[in-house]
Amino acid sequence: MQLKKHLVTASYVDNAMSMMDEKAKNAGITILGEMGLDPGIDHMMAMKMINQAHLKKGKIKSFTSYCGGIPSPAAANNPLAYKFSWYPAGAIRAGQNPATYKSQGETVHVNGNDLYDSAVKFRIPDLPAFALECLPNRFSEIMATLARIGLFNDETHPLLQHENRPTFRNFLCELLKFHTNGMDEAPVGEKLITERIVELGHCKERGVAVKAAKTILFLGLNEQTEIPVSCQSAFAVICHRMEERLTYSDTEQDMVLLHHEVEVEFPDSKQTEHHSVTLLEFGKAKNGKMTSAMALTVGVPAAIGALLLLVNKIKTRGVLRPIVPEVxxxxxxIVQAYGIKLMEKAE
Known part of the structure; x- marks a missing residue:
């Protein structure tokens, strides 16, 4: 503020930033927030669709938005069909946040502990190859099962406080309440883990229990390897393993998928239109180096925001979000000119 320089960020405009509006105006600068993917392109696409409907005297009957950073089909090669392009602990914690949304005119609240259980299957009609799972405002039935086992508990675990470090296998047996006597040599495999998950009531469907067991084995949580001293909780243990096993290789592509659906009602003609817009972007390889789709779709809008300020296309001063036509x-x-395509459709 003292330097009287504009600021562009991909972060949300929170209350603290909003309170800087008057000071920014007095300093003659613009603080442009939410110029990334989500938030960012999602808000811009939404406002374009909504404002176009209003110009035609339409009324928004419903608005649904989906957005996620996921592996490309070729890179979704593990039981979770997921990999982390950022810190696993942050991603898992985001999946434990409470959510609030409106459906059929009613406000729906989902407790953070129930978020994974609220996942629903979803397919985009024009992209039928993608079998997706959606969470309100924030991954899956497998993750819900892992949570019930206790693998996301971030409290210090007594077994992990010992100077003699337990193995991953010992710790798994503890969480699954196996009697350790006689278990030292017994194979802890997919069948045994699946049966135990069902017996303990962590999962009602055997098919999901099998997937959870496969995930546990893929992460090496049954291995006779000592758990590092840095891991003092179950949450730290699984994050450690996810960082090792669920990361992208140098040649693998990630993928970003953003999809809006808007139902517009026109009172004069009593007709209803269904509008949708989809962004599908893959990581790009250039000169032997991979740039992730997430980096592109977050970084490009931020750069565009800076460009618009530099050429004085954005004249409004104060704290701004990209929900005004000026932005x-x-x-x-420019996003589309850069090669990030937005597929629009109206029916």
Whole structure:
């Protein structure tokens, strides 16, 4: 503020930032937030669709938005069909946040502990090859099972406080309540883990229990390897293993998928239209180096925001979000000119 320089960020405009609005105006600068993917392109696409409907005197009957950073099909080669392009602990904690949304005119609240259980299957009609799972406002039935086993508990675990470090296998047996006597040599394999998950009531469907068991084995949680001293909780243990086993190789592509659906009602003609827009972007390899789709779709909008300020296309001062035409119209044009395609459809 003292330097009187504009600021562009992909972060949310929170209350603390909003309170800087008057100071930014007095300093003659613009603080442009939410210029990434989500938030960012999602807001801009939404406002474009909504404002276009309003210009035609339409009424928004429903608005649904989906967004995720996931592996490309070729890279989804593990039981979770997921990999981390950022810190696993942050991603898992985000999946334990409470969510609130509106459906059929009613406000729905989902407790953070129930978020994984609220996942629903979803397919985009124009992209039928993608079998997706969606969570309200924030991954899956497998993750819900792992959570019930206790693998996301971040409290210090007594077994992990011992100077003599337990093995991953010992710790898994503890969580699954296996009697350790006689278990030292017994194979802890997929069948045994599956049966135990079902017996303990962690999962009602055997098919999901099998997937959870496969995930546990893939992460090496049954291995006779000592758990590092840095891991003092079950949460730290699984994050450690996920960092090792669920990361992208140098040649693997990630993928970003953003999809909006808007139902517009036109009172005059009593007709209803269904509008959708989809962004599908893959990581790109250039000169032997992979740039992730997440980096592209977060970084490009931020750069566009800076460009629009540099050429004085954004004249409004204060704290801004990209939900005004002054920002989202030129920004979306440049996003597409850069090669990030937005597939629009109206029925």
């Amino acid at each position: 989202y119209i030129p920004a979306l044009d």
